[in-house]
Amino acid sequence: MDMAAHALPINKLQCLSSVFCGIFMCKIVYDLTGAISASFFKGYNKLSNKEKLEWNNRGFSTFHSIVVAAGSLYLLLFSDLFVDSEDVLFVNKSSTLSETIMGVSIGYFLSDLAMIIYNYPALGGIEYILHHGLSMFSIVQSLLSGQAQFYIFMVLFTEITTPFVNLRWRLDVAELKNSKLYIYNGVALFIGWLVARIILFVFLFFHMFAHFDQVKKVYWLGFYSLIAIPPVLSLMNLFWFWKIARGMVKTLRKSKQT
Template sequence: MMDGNMGYSIIADHATSSNQIRWLVSVFGGIVMCKIAYELTGVISPLIFKGFLKLENKQKLEWKNRGFSTFHALFAAIGSMYFLVFTDLFDEDSKEELIINRSSAASDTLLGMSIGYFFSDLAMIIWTYPTLGGLEYIMHHGLSLFAIIQSLVSGQVQFYILIVLFTEITTPFVNLRWYLDVAGKKNSTLYLLNGVAMFIGWLVARVILFVFLFYHLFTHSDQVKLVFYPLGYYTLLTIPPMLAMMNLFWFWKIAKGMIKTLTKLRKQS
């Protein structure tokens, strides 16, 4: 394992002035993206759902918050899939450079914008606590910010960060479920189909994909040991399991809800 001086030299090499400017711009861009999506949600929603204007202020706040949450989820998931699947950035045989050390200006920008989102959402959660979520959301966002910032500054383990960011693909289903519930569509076919899609999506993206992540960490342990010491190394060994435990807890709740709904429908038929 590399010593502390070597680890900090990696960070220093990656943190050039041009990189730092790009990071700041991308983080700010992520915050602006959230603000625009938040305001647009408030403008478009009354055109789609007439009852929006009759909602309580807390519901309107959460409605618009989930608007920019959905936008970021799609942005992060599509961007992550692009780097993981459709480019050779992390292809085992495309470069001699270790996978843990691979990054690009574009992937840095994606991480920076996601940092802007998590900052924005975490600020709203804390400011309006507990309207937009409890301690589990603060923990999730805090851990995510900590890991993404480390990866961005060091230029390491972006492969694993992008895998975790791709799991945001489940967020639109979670938000749509909330929208339909507030709109009084809990007994609709769309609500049922969305619940099934959310269950399958969560199983694939937040359970099975995490199994692959841990498998990749195990089979590339020789590279993992070279992550800048000691903070990055132990972060990589602790944060993914903590996120996985939260994902399993939420998956259990989703599964219980789906079983309850399907059982109710079967009794009615």
């Protein structure tokens, strides 16, 4: 069965516009981050060009994470979009809002991936390219087919941990690793990562198994992507979680000795 046989109608102009809005959002927030930081954070001007690049880059990644996490939370818990009904399976449900959020997210991943590749490896190694590539591939499929958006938003919600990751990097660069804020943020990152990127993925796999009768009705490429991509992302999350846990334990031990 091809994708067209399952696809719900989508507003192509709206989707394309939301992608460009995502790219434009990244550009605006990138510039604002630099301008605001230069005005209100004295240490910003002492950073190297490479550090300023990453500092500003993490500005729009933080903004994107807050936007998509809030949107995902609303669609998953507070809207009735993905409630089962007799006329439409939940794996086939989409809305103007869900398509807009996904388009904005594609714009972000395109922008960030372009910066990572252009400045490689200053902004991240091959694992970031793999993560962004798989994420974008999954979102584009779901957006074009109108299918499996419920699971896409479960994965997008995991971006809620990004502000903690970015704050940790900024505090490190600002030489504030011994501050209480660094310790509190590290603990919050550990807990947030455990809940949003480990436990939530376990729930995602359980939900897919419990609703496999609907999952297998997703068009063939989308179906195999659902089977293959989440496990890869979860392994990456486990690897990063191990590094986060080690870092937190090291920081807590160091704080007790001082």
